[in-house]
Amino acid sequence: MSLKLGVPSKGRLMEKTFDWFTKRGVTLSRTGSDREYAGAVEGVGGVDLVLLSAGEIPRELAVGNIHLGVTGTDLIQEKLARWEQQVEELAPMGFGYADLILAVPQFWIDVETVDDLDAVAAAFRAKYGHRLRVATKYHRLVREFLTDSGVADYQLVDSQGATEGTVKNETAEMIADITSTGETLRANHLKILSDGLVLKSQATLWRSRVAKYSADEKAALKTLLDMLRG
Numbered sequence: 001m002s003l004k005l006g007v008p009s010k011g012r013l014m015e016k017t018f019d020w021f022t023k024r025g026v027t028l029s030r031t032g033s034d035r036e037y038a039g040a041v042e043g044v045g046g047v048d049l050v051l052l053s054a055g056e057i058p059r060e061l062a063v064g065n066i067h068l069g070v071t072g073t074d075l076i077q078e079k080l081a082r083w084e085q086q087v088e089e090l091a092p093m094g095f096g097y098a099d100l101i102l103a104v105p106q107f108w109i110d111v112e113t114v115d116d117l118d119a120v121a122a123a124f125r126a127k128y129g130h131r132l133r134v135a136t137k138y139h140r141l142v143r144e145f146l147t148d149s150g151v152a153d154y155q156l157v158d159s160q161g162a163t164e165g166t167v168k169n170e171t172a173e174m175i176a177d178i179t180s181t182g183e184t185l186r187a188n189h190l191k192i193l194s195d196g197l198v199l200k201s202q203a204t205l206w207r208s209r210v211a212k213y214s215a216d217e218k219a220a221l222k223t224l225l226d227m228l229r230g
Helices: 011-022 057-062 073-079 114-128 139-148 183-187 215-228
Strands: 003-008 027-031 038-042 047-052 068-072 087-092 098-105 132-136 154-158 174-179 190-201 203-208
Touching (some): 003 011, 003 215, 011 027, 047 057, 057 203, 068 073, 073 139, 073 190, 087 215, 098 139, 114 132, 114 190, 132 139, 139 154, 139 190
Parallel strands (some): 132 154, 132 174
Antiparallel strands (some): 027 038, 068 203, 087 203, 098 174
16 A cells, blocks of 8 residues: 555646645646546655645545545635644745735725724624625534634525625625635625634645555655655
């Protein structure tokens, strides 16, 4: 059996992951056509490359189908309830930076902080008879953040499309989403709360705590990590 390394299967995340490993003496490559999720590893023995979507990698690590995986901090903490028990952070990789933030309409001139949001949410429910809607893909992280911040009168609505457009489309009053530059937020007339940073995320190499490791796989892991750490 070989050590299984899961990496994003396409796009800039895949390219940057390949570059990151190459700089450390391990060459990852995609084999076959763009439609085939097959890959190869050179520079270290006993390691198989598994190409997956970034969103699949947390689950595959958590059930032990792969030993190592590259994905964002945001996806690990959103998809895995007790992530520290299931995976170990090995190396932040220095790309794929994104912040999970809370943003409200720019015309909410009296709302700049989470405390302001709490007051507005209570007033909104009293006026309209339903809770303030927060559109997001990150239900676990946002719920924990708002609970810790003492905000109660809200409801999370699922957004699997362009979250920034939900306020304009009147399916939500505010959003919680990933941003890197803030340009899309500004284009949709949204502003980030001054203390509305939920999580700073970047691409990270993780190790499964629940995967089974044979003696050969343990040896391959040690060799690989020694190379990656220089």
